[in-house]
Amino acid sequence: MNCQDTINQYMHEFLDEDILPEHEKELREHLLHCPACQNEFRELKKAIALVQSTSHIQAPDGFSSDVMAKLPKEKKKVELKRWFRHHPLLTAASLFIVLMMGSLISTWNQDEQFSVSKQPNLVVQNGTVIIPRGQVVTGDVVVRNGTVKVEGELQGNLTVINGENYMASAGNVTGEIQEINEVFEWIWYHIKNAMNNLIGVIGNNEKEQSLLEVAAF
Amino acid sequence: METIVKKRIKEVLKGDQNAFGEVVELYKDKVFQLCYRMLGNRHEAEDIAQEAFLRAYMNIHSFNLNLKFSTWIYRIATNLCIDRIRKKKPDYFLDAEVPGTEGLNMYSQVASDTALPEDELESLELQDAVQKEISKLPEKYRSVIVLKYIEELPLKEISEILNLPLGTVKTRIHRGREALKNQLRYV
Numbered sequence: 301m302n303c304q305d306t307i308n309q310y311m312h313e314f315l316d317e318d319i320l321p322e323h324e325k326e327l328r329e330h331l332l333h334c335p336a337c338q339n340e341f342r343e344l345k346k347a348i349a350l351v352q353s354t355s356h357i358q359a360p361d362g363f364s365s366d367v368m369a370k371l372p373k374e375k376k377k378v379e380l381k382r383w384f385r386h387h388p389l390l391t392a393a394s395l396f397i398v399l400m401m402g403s404l405i406s407t408w409n410q411d412e413q414f415s416v417s418k419q420p421n422l423v424v425q426n427g428t429v430i431i432p433r434g435q436v437v438t439g440d441v442v443v444r445n446g447t448v449k450v451e452g453e454l455q456g457n458l459t460v461i462n463g464e465n466y467m468a469s470a471g472n473v474t475g476e477i478q479e480i481n482e483v484f485e486w487i488w489y490h491i492k493n494a495m496n497n498l499i500g501v502i503g504n505n506e507k508e509q510s511l512l513e514v515a516a517f
Numbered sequence: 518m519e520t521i522v523k524k525r526i527k528e529v530l531k532g533d534q535n536a537f538g539e540v541v542e543l544y545k546d547k548v549f550q551l552c553y554r555m556l557g558n559r560h561e562a563e564d565i566a567q568e569a570f571l572r573a574y575m576n577i578h579s580f581n582l583n584l585k586f587s588t589w590i591y592r593i594a595t596n597l598c599i600d601r602i603r604k605k606k607p608d609y610f611l612d613a614e615v616p617g618t619e620g621l622n623m624y625s626q627v628a629s630d631t632a633l634p635e636d637e638l639e640s641l642e643l644q645d646a647v648q649k650e651i652s653k654l655p656e657k658y659r660s661v662i663v664l665k666y667i668e669e670l671p672l673k674e675i676s677e678i679l680n681l682p683l684g685t686v687k688t689r690i691h692r693g694r695e696a697l698k699n700q701l702r703y704v
């Protein structure tokens with residue numbers, strides 16, 4: 301092995317900062333009296349310094365957003381989850397409405413039987429509910445799948461679900477009259493009730509009990 | 518940094534794409550720089566650096582959380598750069614003659630368009646000259662030189678990135694240094 305090969309190897313070991321002490325000693329001693337190797341070593345260090353002198357460059361503006369735009373669309377489920385996480389109140393509200401709608405639609409479908417709220421002086425004949433002439437019925441009347449004839453007086457609201465309401469001229473209802481004949485009206489009716497209950501909750505501070513009632517219907 | 522990154526990656530694994538944005542933000546400069554020094558062209562570097570992050574995202578399930586993310590993303594980027602270099606036909610060179618401007622090369626044209634103070638200009642010219650010499654290195658030497666002297670990574674990590682034995686990395690760095698020494702002798 302001539303001087304160049306061994307010494308050159310030591311130079312690289314030195315530059316890798318991975319050199320045995322005896323090799324380093326030999327390299328230093330050799331460099332003291334070999335101008336050719338001195339020059340070689342200087343040129344190696346110059347090359348490294350030049351490469352290291354290239355300034356650090358940065359990614360162009362908008363790099364990250366460009367990458368993000370190229371990513372495949374994530375699954376809807378995840379998007380929804382994140383949306384829920386960021387909008388907890390809206391999530392609670394929409395979850396509530398979804399659950400309610402579901403249960404209401406099934407109630408609507410099951411509920412094909414005639415029914416009426418119970419007041420002592422209401423007369424029921426063949427699916428027709430009559431508020432008799434000269435009588436005063438107090439409280440809200442709710443009739444499902446039937447007809448209502450108001451001949452007397454109703455002190456309260458009248459709600460007719462999937463039925464008809466005949467108002468005799470003498471008849472008188474002090475509260476609101478509502479006829480509900482479509483599923484969506486049916487749902488809306490319940491949402492309004494639910495809202496009233498919620499407002500009641502806030503007013504009465506009887507949260508748990510009323511919320512249970514709301515959830516139960 | 519690695520701790521934050523691992524946390525974000527776990528979120529990405531759960532399906533949160535936005536968490537990946539933070540990972541890109543943390544490594545974009547290093548990855549872009551690696552690609553730029555490997556390819557010597559900003560446009561291509563941007564292209565490949567973006568591709569590297571895209572691949573990382575697509576293969577995030579195969580990332581071993583016990584490893585450093587930087588090693589992994591550097592490996593993806595280096596491989597993409599080497600592929601690109603191998604496919605690439607030789608591009609135009611800055612010292613090619615531009616028609617109608619005899620005696621002027623593209624280098625002096627670019628330089629004369631920008632009114633920079635003389636020393637800054639000199640430093641830019643020097644940097645371009647060095648970059649040109651780096652670009653002339655065969656890719657197996659170029660990658661080790663860029664990882665060692667531009668990204669300033671330890672040899673051990675370079676051997677992990679390139680999936681090569683430490684001895685091979687050392688040999689390549691020695692040869693790369695020798696080549697650069699000859700190329701940069703008169704710069």
Ligand SMILES: [Zn+2]
Pocket residue numbers: 303304307330334336337338
């Ligand atoms: Zn010598």
